[in-house]
Amino acid sequence: MKNIILASASPRRKALLEQIGLSFDVIVSKVSENTNSVHPEDVVKDLAYQKAKKVFDSHRDSIVIGADTVVYNDGKKLGKPTGYDNWKEMLRSLSGHRHYVYTGVCVLWCGENNNTHILSFAEPTKVMVHELTDEDINEYILKGEAIDKAGGYGIQGTFARFVDSIEGDYNNVVGLPVARLYQELKRLELI
């Protein structure tokens, strides 16, 4: 079996791959994260590809996994909060409402004749959030635990108190749809 490389700096993605029992290394290359795609599923697949490709170019003997996660609310992409007011507005827009989290995954590896193979998919998860009061929002922001997270929240932290329910893969919201990834790697006989 080939060596697996996770091309992501996210400690959450690392923990999830470990959780399902894979052995792998983490190697990250900085990419500019640009895409001309518009649809969420295309956006995350493009960015996952760019992240995987950058590492794969110098590690063609390995299986390289890239991933990108975005949060969409009413068709609007929510990035990382840019400041207190922006963060507050973001969480207000999630209150009492359902939104979607998409994670794109790209796997690159070499087959026979040094051909590059690619597996690419985007996984959606629907997330329903309870009504948030201004006090809820202020208290959450002051914890500062999700300042670096798209959508301004982390489902695996304190925000769990506000997540009514989900439809789809929970780990996809954390940052990596490990069930689908594992099933695909098995199907392709890469693990």
Place this chain on the structure above:
Amino acid sequence: MKNIILASASPRRKALLEQIGLSFDVIVSKVSENTNSVHPEDVVKDLAYQKAKKVFDSHRDSIVIGADTVVYNDGKKLGKPTGYDNWKEMLRSLSGHRHYVYTGVCVLWCGENNNTHILSFAEPTKVMVHELTDEDINEYILKGEAIDKAGGYGIQGTFARFVDSIEGDYNNVVGLPVARLYQELKRLELI
């Protein structure tokens, strides 16, 4: 605010209550876990009540939280595996199929005039599992990580590779529906 006691020995429930930022103690009293109820929601509420009541009787100045989780598949309750063959059969019954996890929660506290107040609810989550091969099942069992878990699996461990999707609260499957619990405690002004 009153002191909160979690009447459960489960380290997973403790971690979940910590995750949503509550301060509490853990005090456990052994109960026999008997119920005459038949419907899953009644079963878990009965057992959660018994666990909370046993601790509350000697801690009436606190808010006591009890919980019980069961796995139901096609109307059949799945307990903890009793041996290798039973475990294999259990996982086979989950393969390529949806089942339900119910957690019952019971909160007991004293109001004015030393009256006992009770909050009781059962939360269901639907879990869809991928097709499992005999190899998948054998490999999973040999890890031994879920020998003490109802249904023979732990969603927060290696089994995540097989969980296609869920509908409901993920933490409910882990063992405590913390979102609903938090919302109810807030509504009742207990926190």
